[in-house]
Amino acid sequence: MDDLTAVAAIDRLSFPTPARPGLFEHEVDGNNLAHYQVLCADDQVIGYAGYWLIGDEVHISTIAVHPEWRGQGLGELLLLNLLLLAYAHPANIVTLEVRHTNTGAQQLYRKYQFEVVGRRRRYYRDTGEDALIMTAPPLDARYYHYLEQQKELLWPRLSGED
Numbered sequence: 001m002d003d004l005t006a007v008a009a010i011d012r013l014s015f016p017t018p019a020r021p022g023l024f025e026h027e028v029d030g031n032n033l034a035h036y037q038v039l040c041a042d043d044q045v046i047g048y049a050g051y052w053l054i055g056d057e058v059h060i061s062t063i064a065v066h067p068e069w070r071g072q073g074l075g076e077l078l079l080l081n082l083l084l085l086a087y088a089h090p091a092n093i094v095t096l097e098v099r100h101t102n103t104g105a106q107q108l109y110r111k112y113q114f115e116v117v118g119r120r121r122r123y124y125r126d127t128g129e130d131a132l133i134m135t136a137p138p139l140d141a142r143y144y145h146y147l148e149q150q151k152e153l154l155w156p157r158l159s160g161e162d
């Protein structure tokens, strides 16, 4: 709960329409299905991600990195950690919606082998944009192995060793 002011500030910088007031408080305190993580550097929140666990399905509700910290592998760190948490639950399916114009985020999901499986017409009321529905491969041993490999690749980048 102490991080939510910083999370809301990143949210305002990251999305055309920010989360309505009180949404994150409700998610963390009043929604048993919701799971949230924050990413910190120097005691500051610089990113966050959340998902809902419904049965054996993880639905990614949000993911964002502060604009000043983008392009360094941190969005990938948030997504990778989220996928490892999903595997550990255990869940079988990971799905999300993304604006069809948000090619940067789509690229991140594609890097993790997500595929477009559907489209929701005019899903985003603020811009009238369509949403693409993307899903990860089944959370089986093969995909877990892939995630572990990605972790090995990401770590040196984050620690400045590559």
Ligand SMILES: CC(C)(COP(=O)(O)OP(=O)(O)OC[C@H]1O[C@@H](n2cnc3c(N)ncnc32)[C@H](O)[C@@H]1OP(=O)(O)O)[C@@H](O)C(=O)NCCC(=O)NCCS
Pocket (backbone or CB within 6 Å): 014, 015, 062, 063, 064, 065, 066, 069, 070, 071, 072, 073, 074, 075, 076, 077, 097, 098, 099, 102, 103, 104, 105, 107, 108, 109, 111
């Ligand atoms: C999407 C977001 C979380 C990515 O965070 P990030 O820290 O900048 O991303 P990373 O540096 O970890 O990038 C990881 C991979 O994602 C892809 N990617 C990320 N941003 C990209 C961009 N602008 N253009 C193309 N590819 C991009 C690349 O494949 C990249 O891998 P590479 O570094 O090997 O090329 C960030 O841009 C953001 O907060 N955007 C605003 C909020 C948002 O749109 N969230 C998604 C909602 S569905």
